[in-house]
Amino acid sequence: MSRLDILKTNAESIIGDEDMMERIRAGKKLKIKLGVDPTRPDLTFGHMVVFNKMKQFQAMGHECILLIGDYTATIGDPSGRSETRPVLTDEEVAQNAETYLDQAFKILDSNLTTVRYNSEWFRKMDFSEALNLTRQMTVARMLERDDFAKRYASRTPISIVEFLYPLIQGYDSVMLESDVELGGSDQLFNMLVGRALQKNAGQPEQTVITMPLLVGLDGSKKMSKSAGNYISFNDSAKDMFGKIMSINDDTMWDYYKLLLEVDDEVIARHKQEHPMEAKKHLAVSLTAMFHSLEEGRHERQQFEQVFSKNKLPDNMPTFTWQEIAGDEPQLPLLETLNRTQLFPSKKEVRRLIEQGAVKLNEEKVSDAFAPLEKPEKEHILQAGKRTFVKIVA
Numbered sequence: 001m002s003r004l005d006i007l008k009t010n011a012e013s014i015i016g017d018e019d020m021m022e023r024i025r026a027g028k029k030l031k032i033k034l035g036v037d038p039t040r041p042d043l044t045f046g047h048m049v050v051f052n053k054m055k056q057f058q059a060m061g062h063e064c065i066l067l068i069g070d071y072t073a074t075i076g077d078p079s080g081r082s083e084t085r086p087v088l089t090d091e092e093v094a095q096n097a098e099t100y101l102d103q104a105f106k107i108l109d110s111n112l113t114t115v116r117y118n119s120e121w122f123r124k125m126d127f128s129e130a131l132n133l134t135r136q137m138t139v140a141r142m143l144e145r146d147d148f149a150k151r152y153a154s155r156t157p158i159s160i161v162e163f164l165y166p167l168i169q170g171y172d173s174v175m176l177e178s179d180v181e182l183g184g185s186d187q188l189f190n191m192l193v194g195r196a197l198q199k200n201a202g203q204p205e206q207t208v209i210t211m212p213l214l215v216g217l218d219g220s221k222k223m224s225k226s227a228g229n230y231i232s233f234n235d236s237a238k239d240m241f242g243k244i245m246s247i248n249d250d251t252m253w254d255y256y257k258l259l260l261e262v263d264d265e266v267i268a269r270h271k272q273e274h275p276m277e278a279k280k281h282l283a284v285s286l287t288a289m290f291h292s293l294e295e296g297r298h299e300r301q302q303f304e305q306v307f308s309k310n311k312l313p314d315n316m317p318t319f320t321w322q323e324i325a326g327d328e329p330q331l332p333l334l335e336t337l338n339r340t341q342l343f344p345s346k347k348e349v350r351r352l353i354e355q356g357a358v359k360l361n362e363e364k365v366s367d368a369f370a371p372l373e374k375p376e377k378e379h380i381l382q383a384g385k386r387t388f389v390k391i392v393a
């Protein structure tokens with residue numbers, strides 16, 4: 001397989017591939033740019049799709065630049081959005097950025113990755129320079145963006161600062177003098193702006209490589225932190241395995257292709273298996289990438305114990321009644337589960353109960369305020385498919 005064929009693998013589009021290959025044939029060490037905005041503390045499997053592509057460039061010996069958008073994160077990328085993103089404070093962005101590198105280096109080789117921050121140049125830019133940047137783009141051109149066009153047509157507000165985002169991302173390419181920019185397919189417009197700004201600056205235009213958007217746990221929307229349908233690099237082995245097992249069968253094959261990067265022949269072999277078996281193999285493989293093969297296999301055993309053999313998991317969290325309720329003889333079910341701190345919020349606990357997803361000693365309970373009394377020996381609570389809690393006397 002040629003270098004171009006390798007780089008084309010799984011890519012949705014490549015613009016400027018001839019220029020890229022010409023530079024490679026000339027022996028140039030390319031600058032590969034991949035930008036991430038630390039809008040939330042976690043990187044997701046959606047990021048992994050583009051990280052995998054960057055790994056290919058690292059293996060070929062090119063300079064891979066992970067650009068932390070600490071400045072752009074305070075604006076919020078409008079790509080794929082139907083409304084304005086909430087504004088983050090500098091402190092929130094800084095905290096999120098701190099966690100990104102540890103997570104990114106679970107996929108990328110830290111020794112072969114250059115880390116840059118776009119605050120390096122934007123905090124030095126004065127207002128006249130910013131105005132000169134805006135002169136390089138027209139409103140008509142900006143409204144060619146699909147998401148902006150839809151919002152404009154529906155009279156959904158678009159802030160001027162959102163209009164600036166593609167220019168800001170594009171200017172990053174000028175400052176880095178990038179030869180290639182990687183991103184999801186929803187980033188195409190922004191990356192093409194980078195090519196235009198480089199041309200205006202008298203630089204060679206970067207090649208743009210877009211990767212498919214990974215479908216989230218809901219099986220329909222792209223995986224994103226804002227949609228809450230994501231698997232995080234920081235998820236525990238248990239949560240990661242369980243979330244992977246929750247995806248639908250059609251989505252599973254995208255995960256094989258884009259995350260494990262197996263070829264069509266391997267996927268065809270797995271399609272001969274029972275879908276459940278193929279999904280377990282996927283879950284073990286991905287969990288092992290972030291934890292260990294031993295932990296991946298352990299979570300498979302625990303999953304089979306619960307779902308195939310109807311047995312309780314060995315490692316469920318255990319609390320004493322004293323830890324949960326103190327001296328109170330009973331507590332509402334909602335409050336009991338909330339005090340375990342195993343759930344993101346009391347609202348989430350209530351949603352699970354009202355949807356009939358909570359069982360007390362194998363009996364379904366749908367009343368959030370049903371009293372739970374101190375057990376004579378123990379209570380076993382199950383919330384959803386994966387969360388089990390034992391409360392002992």
